[in-house]
Amino acid sequence: MPDKGFYQEFEVFSKRSDASPLQHQFSLLAPNHELALVMAQENFMRREPVSDIWVVKREDIRKMDLEEKQSLKRLDNKDYRNTKGYGYLKKKWRVYEQEILDEREILSWGGEPEK
Amino acid sequence: MAETSSFDLLPDEQRLARFMERIETGEKIEADDWMPEDYRMTLIKLISMHGISEIMGALPEKEWVPKAPSLKRKLAIMAKVQDEMGHGQLLLRVAEDLMEPLLKSREHIIQDLLSGKLKFHNVFHMEAKTWGDAGLIGWLVDGAAIITQTNMLNASYGPYARALKRICAEEVFHAQHGEAIIMALAEGTGKQKAMIQDSIDRWWDALLMFFGPGDASTTGTSKQDITMKYKIRTKTNEELRQDFFSKYIPRVLSLGLKLPDETMHFDKTEGLWKYRQPDWSQFKQIIKNNGPKSRERLRLREISYTSNKWVLEALSVRV
Numbered sequence: 001m002p003d004k005g006f007y008q009e010f011e012v013f014s015k016r017s018d019a020s021p022l023q024h025q026f027s028l029l030a031p032n033h034e035l036a037l038v039m040a041q042e043n044f045m046r047r048e049p050v051s052d053i054w055v056v057k058r059e060d061i062r063k064m065d066l067e068e069k070q071s072l073k074r075l076d077n078k079d080y081r082n083t084k085g086y087g088y089l090k091k092k093w094r095v096y097e098q099e100i101l102d103e104r105e106i107l108s109w110g111g112e113p114e115k
Numbered sequence: 116m117a118e119t120s121s122f123d124l125l126p127d128e129q130r131l132a133r134f135m136e137r138i139e140t141g142e143k144i145e146a147d148d149w150m151p152e153d154y155r156m157t158l159i160k161l162i163s164m165h166g167i168s169e170i171m172g173a174l175p176e177k178e179w180v181p182k183a184p185s186l187k188r189k190l191a192i193m194a195k196v197q198d199e200m201g202h203g204q205l206l207l208r209v210a211e212d213l214m215e216p217l218l219k220s221r222e223h224i225i226q227d228l229l230s231g232k233l234k235f236h237n238v239f240h241m242e243a244k245t246w247g248d249a250g251l252i253g254w255l256v257d258g259a260a261i262i263t264q265t266n267m268l269n270a271s272y273g274p275y276a277r278a279l280k281r282i283c284a285e286e287v288f289h290a291q292h293g294e295a296i297i298m299a300l301a302e303g304t305g306k307q308k309a310m311i312q313d314s315i316d317r318w319w320d321a322l323l324m325f326f327g328p329g330d331a332s333t334t335g336t337s338k339q340d341i342t343m344k345y346k347i348r349t350k351t352n353e354e355l356r357q358d359f360f361s362k363y364i365p366r367v368l369s370l371g372l373k374l375p376d377e378t379m380h381f382d383k384t385e386g387l388w389k390y391r392q393p394d395w396s397q398f399k400q401i402i403k404n405n406g407p408k409s410r411e412r413l414r415l416r417e418i419s420y421t422s423n424k425w426v427l428e429a430l431s432v433r434v
Contacts, residue, residue: 005431006427006430006431007220007221026205026208026277026278026281027208027212028204028208029208029211029221031427031430031431032430035430039204042197042201043201043204043205044201044281046194046197046198046201046285047285063147065147066122066148066149067121067122
């Protein structure tokens with residue numbers, strides 16, 4: 001790698017709030033993890049709310065190449081894995097004067113959804 | 116780096132066909148993907164120029180931090196300067212990843228800037244003489260930048276498109292920061308109104324030049340065709356300039372300001388703004404670092420680069 005003696009590439013991830021998932025932000029150059037954290041805050045978190053930042057050396061990340069990414073493409077024949085494949089139940093339940101328990105209904109049982 | 120895959124073994128024309136197919140279907144190209152040489156070189160030129168312009172653009176504005184008329188204005192313009200440097204960092208990262216196979220790094224970008232090989236935007240060679248200029252930079256220079264940058268939000272190169280999304284979101288603050296300064300002056304005393312008119316008069320040509328010449332006849336080369344072919348952008352320089360006119364001319368006029376071009380008008384039959392061409396030979400001189408402030412600002416960059424080198428050296432010491 002070209003004169004990378006000093007700077008190394010870091011990928012930056014952060015969480016918007018304690019309840020949010022980790023999200024990739026961008027990459028940066030820094031001489032070590034500590035400065036990478038400082039730079040991450042300066043470069044990417046000037047306005048957005050943030051509750052945690054992770055920095056990962058890029059060389060420690062195993063990415064997929066183009067060919068491997070091809071294997072991620074799905075055939076559109078898996079309705080049975082999704083509620084889409086069971087949509088007809090709504091009509092059926094109506095015959096029995098019942099509402100379908102759909103995703104929205106079921107996920108609401110735990111109380112107020114996380115904002 | 117991943118192992119050699121069967122894709123890498125394909126002949127170039129098949130790889131190019133596959134690459135074009137990906138672009139046509141709206142797939143994003145990533146740094147490690149195969150790409151034709153001219154795509155890589157065009158992106159490196161475009162993005163390193165964009166990145167370094169963000170950094171050089173912070174220089175005329177930073178001069179106004181101590182001189183801004185109130186604490187609130189000082190804080191706001193300081194935040195903007197910080198954003199511009201942040202945008203520079205972001206874009207240089209994108210350029211560096213593209214340069215890696217050429218064994219080049221940020222060091223080379225800075226060296227190319229200082230040697231004059233790497234150009235920066237014509238507007239940042241100009242002097243920001245008055246507080247009106249500081250407002251105009253935020254309002255119209257950032258306005259022009261927003262027009263060109265939003266045109267590339269769907270660029271085929273994924274890392275650039277993602278960087279631009281972040282940048283454009285912040286540019287909205289910048290434009291409004293500029294509008295706030297201009298609005299205060301426009302609603303102020305006669306002297307203050309005259310100050311913005313003077314800024315527009317002096318910056319007009321630079322604003323027209325911002326979008327670049329209409330074709331290659333001015334500077335000998337133009338990257339318009341190649342950037343459009345590869346879906347990095349969708350509009351020509353002239354289309355972007357016309358968009359800028361449509362968005363901003365009515366606003367400029369609504370504040371009682373006059374355009375420094377008495378021939379300018381909107382031709383309804385053609386649907387185009389008619390205007391007097393700026394002096395493009397001057398543009399050529401400016402981007403060759405012969406603009407009013409070119410040398411001084413490059414010198415400033417060089418000084419901060421050399422005088423801060425000790426920090427790098429101190430941090431490099433292994434204990």
